[in-house]
Amino acid sequence: MAYMTRTIRNLLLLVCCLLPLGAQAALEIRITQGVEGALPIAVVPFGWEGPGQGAPEEVGAIMQANLHRSGQFSPMEVARMPQRPVRGPDVDFRVWREAGMDYVVIGRVQPTGTDRFNVQFQLFDTVRGRQVTGYSIPASRAQLRRAAHMASDIIYEQILGVRGAFSTRVAYVSVTREGGEQRFALQVADADGHNPRAIFRSRQPILSPTWSPDGRRLAYVSFENRTSQIFIQDVDGGGRERVASNPGINSAPAWSPDGRQMAMTLSRDGQPDIYVMDLGDRTVRRVTNSRSIDTEPEWSADGRTLLFTSDRSGAPQIYEQSLSGGQARRISFEGRYNGNATLSPDGRLVAMVNGEGGRFRIAVLDRQNRQFRLLTDGRLDEAPSFAPNGGMIIYATAGRGGQGELAAVSVDGRVRQSLVLQEGEVREPAWSPFLD
């Protein structure tokens, strides 16, 4: 039932919300590691019921790419499909079963007016021989990709019982070099890399973007005043304010789960320690006090404890600190270097940057069974960020040419993909929360 209301809200949102979105992709996504054990599904190319060549967007192809990227599905190649039905009665369940497909998605795009379309899709279970779900989503031309992402979310949740994260966004920092100068931009793109938009540009470094829990604002560190300071900016509006500009370091912002407080690293009292700011009255409370570097705070879902990085033992490791006081407790023990802890949405997994033997890779610690697993095999992997449904981790890595790229890996390590910017570097990815 909650699912239904959310779906209806999604559809309303799509109708109400008009964003100027370009169609150009700046991030190219390549699936670099296969998908054994993923669910077979066929997404038949959508029909176009208007004049001319076809729909302005290949809705079916977008959905197929989404499902493939999630790592949970293994979509059938279009060329191998036994039939290409556009309407429900034309689906021959037997031929799809024989082709090994448990699920078939069909659909069509209808023009309904000037710049207005209906995207209709249906999901069929070929084993039971029935329709699982089907919707009609109204959209403008600019919203067709979003309609495809919503349809992907519905299919993902219907089959797996877990909410899809295709309608979410990713923030990251892009860096280009012009002459000897670096140019930095804070970008926000759809979760599939399309529709990137720079919301802030600077000739000085930008780092550590992090989403507010409602997905409307980003906090980040900017050096625009020749020292690190923390800013909060509306993602879709003009609002921007500086929230921390103490002497020394102001960095590593992290919103509390209720969005009312922000944990951060300040060195105003001599060395980097963790502080919590009340975003209402801007008062600041010190949480750690050690001679070490304490940084990279991360909130637990209940808002009562923080994970953070500290080199109090001689090298960086992850610690946990209750906000009601007491001693910090070390939780990472594998490898010489562990930093940048980030919690999965269900709080069970801690992703971190693990350094050992001169390599930095993304690792995951399961807090229930204490199992520690390396997920990636780069040399300079960093900045892990969970998708809001916990299924994937996006992170920064050094590409073959040495430049920074983004990559994503499923939390079971099965699927890996790289997101390559056409020019320059990309780094510091942050996956948004669910946006409704």
Added chain:
Amino acid sequence: MMSMLRLVMILILALVLGACARATKPGDEDPSAGPGATDPSMRPVPDSGIETMPLDRDGRLGMDPLSDPDSPLANRIIYFEFDRSDIKAEYEEVIIAHGRYLADNPNARLRAEGHTDERGTREYNLGLGERRAQSVQRMLMLQGARAEQIQVVSYGEEMPVAYGRDEESWAQNRRVELVYDREGM
């Protein structure tokens, strides 16, 4: 006549040097921030067969030791080992010279800008860069520099001077740069 020509040559050289300095100065691309700093990459003029003498900003000869390429003060970069912030013995003389200069010139101000290589997390490296700059700050203060003369800033790994992904580049990036503010320039 000769000395006139010589003065002109010196002025031209000084201007060329100044222009180079502006073009390559790291960490100061923002024009609104003001061209306060001195170029750490300043080098002696290549041997042109002409004896050169430093000019200060008012065009007076030899008044400002900061502009003297032969002074230890011309060295403005201190390098560090991986994940370390202790000062290597070879850089002590340079830091002592800057500390004495600050002590002798109470109006002088500088930024100690700490940097790291790209290994490790960006936020941790901000802390490490600050630790390096603080090591330099402490040694400057031992020579009589006062705390308010030195602004410690950490850029972490964000402003590399070398972009290779190897030890040669990393070694150049693990550094503290001393950047003087020269008011009115």
